[in-house]
Amino acid sequence: MTEGLLFAREGEIARLTLARPEKKNAITHGMWAAIPGIVAEVEADPEIKVLVLTGAGQDFSAGADISEFGALRSSAEGAASYDEAVEAAVRALTGMRKPSVAMIRGNCIGGGCQLSVACDFRFAAAGSRFGITPAKLGIVYDFRSTRQLVALVGPAHARYFLLSGQLIGAARAREIGLVNEVLAEEELADSTLEFARTLCARSQASIRGMNRIIEKILAGQQESDEEVAAIRLAAVHGEDYAEGVAAFLERRTPSFTYR
Numbered sequence: 001m002t003e004g005l006l007f008a009r010e011g012e013i014a015r016l017t018l019a020r021p022e023k024k025n026a027i028t029h030g031m032w033a034a035i036p037g038i039v040a041e042v043e044a045d046p047e048i049k050v051l052v053l054t055g056a057g058q059d060f061s062a063g064a065d066i067s068e069f070g071a072l073r074s075s076a077e078g079a080a081s082y083d084e085a086v087e088a089a090v091r092a093l094t095g096m097r098k099p100s101v102a103m104i105r106g107n108c109i110g111g112g113c114q115l116s117v118a119c120d121f122r123f124a125a126a127g128s129r130f131g132i133t134p135a136k137l138g139i140v141y142d143f144r145s146t147r148q149l150v151a152l153v154g155p156a157h158a159r160y161f162l163l164s165g166q167l168i169g170a171a172r173a174r175e176i177g178l179v180n181e182v183l184a185e186e187e188l189a190d191s192t193l194e195f196a197r198t199l200c201a202r203s204q205a206s207i208r209g210m211n212r213i214i215e216k217i218l219a220g221q222q223e224s225d226e227e228v229a230a231i232r233l234a235a236v237h238g239e240d241y242a243e244g245v246a247a248f249l250e251r252r253t254p255s256f257t258y259r
Contacts, residue, residue, distance in 0.1 A: 148218070
């Protein structure tokens with residue numbers, strides 16, 4: 001495992017931890033570069049249904065490790081190479097068919113917030129702080145992450161974030177739609193894992209099919225296509241559909257088998 005990242009399986013739930021608490025979990029180039037491979041491992045493992053992304057210690061992440069910028073972003077070529085590692089990590093998380101949940105406490109800023117936005121869900125402790133700060137560094141945020149942010153919070157709030165670089169608290173983040181839930185610090189882990197287990201209990205054929213359709217919508221697609229039709233047809237002919245209908249009629253909890 002790459003230094004600064006911890007990966008663990010807890011039954012059907014995988015946990016990826018940004019693990020540099022002494023640096024507020026600042027994300028190194030090596031950490032960015034390792035994320036696509038970890039995501040691919042999660043997607044390929046039939047036993048894993050949900051990925052939880054979190055930070056060690058008191059913070060989710062204070063962002064990219066700026067101490068590397070002098071060496072890795074000092075030229076146009078170096079900046080392009082660094083940006084490709086960041087964008088590949090974002091693409092990997094965004095493109096997951098299996099759901100991802102960011103569990104956030106403390107600072108969730110810059111690249112840390114970028115990773116959380118790339119996840120499907122965000123659960124935050126009440127004391128968390130959020131911000132995206134390229135305007136403080138003379139950086140222009142990449143297109144994919146900007147599109148994700150606009151889709152999540154709308155253009156007005158996205159402009160506020162990106163142009164001002166100001167930080168907001170968890171309550172305000174919940175108001176604008178940046179996070180799904182705000183919880184007391186002592187409730188965060190249990191509530192996030194309870195939600196992850198709920199996702200595990202749902203039809204994985206439904207979840208992964210709908211995640212793909214949402215991805216296509218966010219990419220700008222306006223109408224259905226052959227892939228969407230194929231996803232829906234496969235679902236209605238699948239074992240999960242038969243089990244879901246039977247369980248509803250028999251008034252019992254369904255036992256889905258799709259992996």
